[in-house]
Structures are given as structure tokens and as C-alpha cells.
Amino acid sequence: MASSGYTYEVSLRLVRGRDGHAPGKPATVTFEHISHDDIIAIVERMRGNSGFPPETAAAVALGTKLLGEVMLKEKHNPLFNPLRAGLHAFITALKNTTTTERTDP
Incomplete structure (x- = not known):
């Protein structure tokens, strides 16, 4: 299977x-x-082009993916309702932000 x-x-x-x-x-x-x-693969991409230090990039990627998957599986659980729009906006911004926008000058 x-x-x-x-x-x-x-x-x-x-x-x-x-x-x-x-x-x-x-x-x-x-x-x-x-x-x-x-x-x-997502962690490696974040480490390579996010502008975050490698350990921070890994934590952001892993934490976001774990929480996002739980929220998808628990789509009818109202506990997550306050987070849904914010997490979606965060993920969208993270995917659209270039490396130079997140690094210090």
C-alpha cells in the first residue's frame, strides 16, 4: 500500500x-x-536562500511545516481558527520574500 x-x-x-x-x-x-x-528539501532550500542563519532557517521551516500539517489534518478543529489566516499570510510572505530583503545591510 x-x-x-x-x-x-x-x-x-x-x-x-x-x-x-x-x-x-x-x-x-x-x-x-x-x-x-x-x-x-524545504529545510535545505530555506538554509540556502532565506537569508536566515542555517539553524534559524531550519527551525522556521520545520516549525511552520509541522504546524501547517497539523492544521490541515485538523481542519474542522476550531482551536486553530485564529491561526489559519495568519499562518497562510506568513507562508505566502516567506515564499515571496527574497534573500536580500531578510538580511541586514
Whole structure:
């Protein structure tokens, strides 16, 4: 049976706490996420031409894609209603903004 998209394993690991020290025990969150887009390609495009530092570009791309996919899957959930127009406008602006418009002179 064909997949309905790309399946990702998303993992987040705490490296340092607010105090600058490593956690005493491993602190991680891992889950699977299905996306209709190739998120890795999107992250690489953002890193290459967004004007953001690479880690910022990755965070913006990944965060936007994860939230956007959840909102699509939960299209009838009123909890997301306040975000829908704003996220759509943000994604449109992000796609239309050139690198030079986001970098400092």
C-alpha cells in the first residue's frame, strides 16, 4: 500500500538547560509525522536562500511545516481558527520574500 506522504521521525533532545549544564538524565521527545511535502528539501532550500542563519532557517521551516500539517489534518478543529489566516499570510510572505530583503545591510 502506498504512503499518503513522507513519514518522518522527529526527535528533539535537550542539550543544555537554562543553567548551561547538560541534563542529568536524557531528555528527548520523539514522534512520527507524515507530511505531503519533502520537509528536508524545504529545510535545505530555506538554509540556502532565506537569508536566515542555517539553524534559524531550519527551525522556521520545520516549525511552520509541522504546524501547517497539523492544521490541515485538523481542519474542522476550531482551536486553530485564529491561526489559519495568519499562518497562510506568513507562508505566502516567506515564499515571496527574497534573500536580500531578510538580511541586514
